[in-house]
Amino acid sequence: MTNLTRMTLTRTALTAFAALTLASSAHAAPTDFVGTWTNTNANTRGITRVVFYPNNDGTLTVQVFGKCSPTDCDWGKAGVLTYGTGVSDANHFTASALYAKGFSNTTLVMNVKGSRLNVQSLTQFIDGSGRQNYASQETFRR
Numbered sequence: 144m145t146n147l148t149r150m151t152l153t154r155t156a157l158t159a160f161a162a163l164t165l166a167s168s169a170h171a172a173p174t175d176f177v178g179t180w181t182n183t184n185a186n187t188r189g190i191t192r193v194v195f196y197p198n199n200d201g202t203l204t205v206q207v208f209g210k211c212s213p214t215d216c217d218w219g220k221a222g223v224l225t226y227g228t229g230v231s232d233a234n235h236f237t238a239s240a241l242y243a244k245g246f247s248n249t250t251l252v253m254n255v256k257g258s259r260l261n262v263q264s265l266t267q268f269i270d271g272s273g274r275q276n277y278a279s280q281e282t283f284r285r
Contacts, residue, residue: 175236176203176223176253180260180283189279190262191215193253195223205240207251218242246270258284 176195192208192215203223208215221242225235236256242249247270252263260283268274 175255176238176260178285180285183259183282183284187281190264190281193260193262193283196220203238205238205251205253207240207242218244246272260284 177197180193182191188210190207191210194206196204198204204220205223206220207218221240223238223240226237227235238253240251247266247268250265254261263280265278267276
């Protein structure tokens, strides 16, 4: 597969994801997500903090911070798509967000379990650098 084909497929996937995010009528239970979540591993080399904000229309926005020195890197804000356990379940405890960073795309899959937020990060490199795509999983608390 050529780099141009990969880039076209990536753009198509990002467009579809954005359309689904904007078109979805599903809403999270904001009290389950909203607030600042801090990584339980103080020595993480990955995501250090996740902040969820409620929007006026019932949807959520997330802001992610990654480990950098001397201060954490702000990934910016992204729309959140939430999920229930079935088509009629309006009580959503799983969410996803997409960060397109130019050199990579990172999909976050986030799941609230009590006072913990589990975050799986799936990173795909699109810059032709030869770096391998990778997945990581981290746990956060309020």
